[in-house]
Amino acid sequence: MSKNSYPKVPWRTVKDPIAGHPRTYENGIKLDWYTTEAPAGSYRSIFKWGNPKEYKVPSEGMFNYMMKKLDFTPEFLNSKKNFGDSPVKYEIKSQLSVEEHKALLAFVAGDGADDDYTRLRVAYGQTMIDLMRLREGIVENVPDLVLYPSTTEQIENIVKYCDEHKIAIYVYSGGSSVTRGVEPTVKRSITLDLGKNFNKIISVNEINETVTVQPGIFGTALEAYLNNPSGFSVLAFSDDAIARDDFSKKASPVFKLYGKGEVVDVSGADEMQYPRIVENEVGKRNCSIENAAISLLSTYTARDMTRTMNEVNKLCAFKDGGKITKDDVENLVAADTEYKTYALADALSRGDNDRALDVLKTLLSDGESPSSILASMTAQYRRMFEARISSLSQDDLAKALSVRPGAISIAKNVAARYTPMELKKYVDTLHNLEYAFKSGEKEEAQVLYEAFAVLLKKRT
Numbered sequence: 001m002s003k004n005s006y007p008k009v010p011w012r013t014v015k016d017p018i019a020g021h022p023r024t025y026e027n028g029i030k031l032d033w034y035t036t037e038a039p040a041g042s043y044r045s046i047f048k049w050g051n052p053k054e055y056k057v058p059s060e061g062m063f064n065y066m067m068k069k070l071d072f073t074p075e076f077l078n079s080k081k082n083f084g085d086s087p088v089k090y091e092i093k094s095q096l097s098v099e100e101h102k103a104l105l106a107f108v109a110g111d112g113a114d115d116d117y118t119r120l121r122v123a124y125g126q127t128m129i130d131l132m133r134l135r136e137g138i139v140e141n142v143p144d145l146v147l148y149p150s151t152t153e154q155i156e157n158i159v160k161y162c163d164e165h166k167i168a169i170y171v172y173s174g175g176s177s178v179t180r181g182v183e184p185t186v187k188r189s190i191t192l193d194l195g196k197n198f199n200k201i202i203s204v205n206e207i208n209e210t211v212t213v214q215p216g217i218f219g220t221a222l223e224a225y226l227n228n229p230s231g232f233s234v235l236a237f238s239d240d241a242i243a244r245d246d247f248s249k250k251a252s253p254v255f256k257l258y259g260k261g262e263v264v265d266v267s268g269a270d271e272m273q274y275p276r277i278v279e280n281e282v283g284k285r286n287c288s289i290e291n292a293a294i295s296l297l298s299t300y301t302a303r304d305m306t307r308t309m310n311e312v313n314k315l316c317a318f319k320d321g322g323k324i325t326k327d328d329v330e331n332l333v334a335a336d337t338e339y340k341t342y343a344l345a346d347a348l349s350r351g352d353n354d355r356a357l358d359v360l361k362t363l364l365s366d367g368e369s370p371s372s373i374l375a376s377m378t379a380q381y382r383r384m385f386e387a388r389i390s391s392l393s394q395d396d397l398a399k400a401l402s403v404r405p406g407a408i409s410i411a412k413n414v415a416a417r418y419t420p421m422e423l424k425k426y427v428d429t430l431h432n433l434e435y436a437f438k439s440g441e442k443e444e445a446q447v448l449y450e451a452f453a454v455l456l457k458k459r460t
Contacts (some may be wrong), residue, residue, distance in 0.1 A: 033057050034083060044084035046121050047134040084135040088117045094144040095188045100165060104145055104190060107157045111197070112147040122146055122170075122191045123184060125177030143170060143184045143191040150197035162190065173216050201225055203310050271409060274303050278312065282324065285316035289324040296329045299410065300339050337368060341376040342410050345384065348455045349417040356456060370448035371437055377451065378430040383407065384415035385423040429454055 035055050038044035045052065058066070066072060094101065094114060105112050113119075119142040124130040133140070149155045162169050168189035172182050175195075184191065194216030201222065202212040213222060275294045282289045301307045311333050315324045318332055340363055347356035363373050383401060387408055390397050394412075398405040415423060433447040442450075 039085055041087050041117050042085050043088055043134045043137055047131045082135055088120050090116055090139040092142055096144045107154050108147050108149050112145060114145050118146050119143055122172040122193050125175055125182050127178050127180055141183050141185050143189045145190045146193050147190060148193050148196040174218055274298050281312050286321050287316045287319050287324060290326060292326040293324050293329045296326050300333050341380050345380050346414050349414050353456050371444040374434060374448050374451055378434055381427050381430055383411045385427050387411040388415040388423055389420050
């Protein structure tokens with residue numbers, strides 16, 4: 001049969017392939033797709049891509065393309081091939097000594113395995129050569145042991161031990177590698193499978209729209225969380241609605257649409273309330289926290305209670321009943337761009353040019369562009385100027401500037417080292433430089449350089 005003369009094959013009947021029904025074509029070809037879940041412990045259960053219970057058959061266009069390009073015949077399509085249903089079994093013994101085996105398992109409290117299936121599951125990715133070898137039951141390289149670490153400390157200990165004992169380490173997560181990067185071609189090797197325990201969402205930063213996760217998380221799980229970050233939704237009404245005594249009128253349509261709801265009257269935490277709230281939340285998790293740690297946490301989060309609770313959960317999980325120190329907050333709580341901008345302004349206000357340059361380098365290495373740094377600095381200095389001259393309360397000023405009260409508290413601390421005239425001069429300079437960049441008069445690197453040429457002058 002000619003490759004170019006095979007007729008277009010439209011569907012005659014289309015039944016649900018997931019239920020096991022075949023698809024039939026006009027020329028009599030009847031295909032019985034593989035629609036059952038792969039047997040547990042089989043080669044197919046390893047190379048089957050995606051959800052084990054989901055199957056997708058080729059579209060009409062793809063089927064016709066294969067018929068044309070690959071010269072398939074009805075006899076070939078109807079013949080059964082090796083599906084890889086047989087149990088995983090091979091003869092590759094571990095190269096680790098009994099002592100090494102025990103020591104490595106001890107680092108993860110015994111959470112590891114060395115059976116044939118587990119070792120093979122983390123050794124192959126999704127290249128075509130991987131899929132064909134697994135389908136044919138060909139096993140060439142597997143690790144000697146698979147470990148499931150759950151903390152960075154465990155990983156550090158494992159790496160140190162393997163370095164001392166000349167044991168190679170491979171890392172496996174979702175198994176989507178198409179570079180054969182997970183295949184342990186070096187003898188005396190182990191694989192760290194991060195998909196089981198090292199798959200947590202660390203924090204979500206709504207300010208700069210970033211999320212910090214552990215490397216074992218699956219994309220589908222992360223996407224599901226970001227689309228619905230908790231089991232409930234919070235609808236916030238401004239206090240002016242309550243003042244007008246029409247809160248029930250505002251909430252009623254929502255409750256009709258989504259069902260029963262709960263109305264909770266809340267207010268933000270001020271400088272006096274914040275430490276008590278943090279201590280209480282930490283205590284609920286059977287931990288304690290130093291005052292210095294609370295102070296730093298307040299600074300890092302600008303007393304944003306949503307982020308504070310996320311960080312408290314993370315810190316308590318790390319300490320596991322212990323006492324949270326200032327060092328713990330410094331090491332585990334990420335300083336976001338907003339805080340780094342504050343740290344930059346703080347260093348400049350003290351005349352600490354070396355520290356200011358270090359913070360600037362950090363921002364640039366984090367991927368912040370010169371123009372975005374200048375914009376953040378302009379906003380920070382404007383906030384400092386307003387905090388210095390305004391007679392409004394901290395909460396009212398925060399509302400006027402559309403920032404959290406904690407951000408105003410931070411701005412006031414730094415602004416106190418300047419006179420109002422100094423701050424006005426710096427704000428005008430930064431605004432003019434921003435305009436020069438946006439109008440195309442100057443390049444972004446140049447405007448950032450000129451800004452720091454002014455701000456870096458030591459204060460007397």
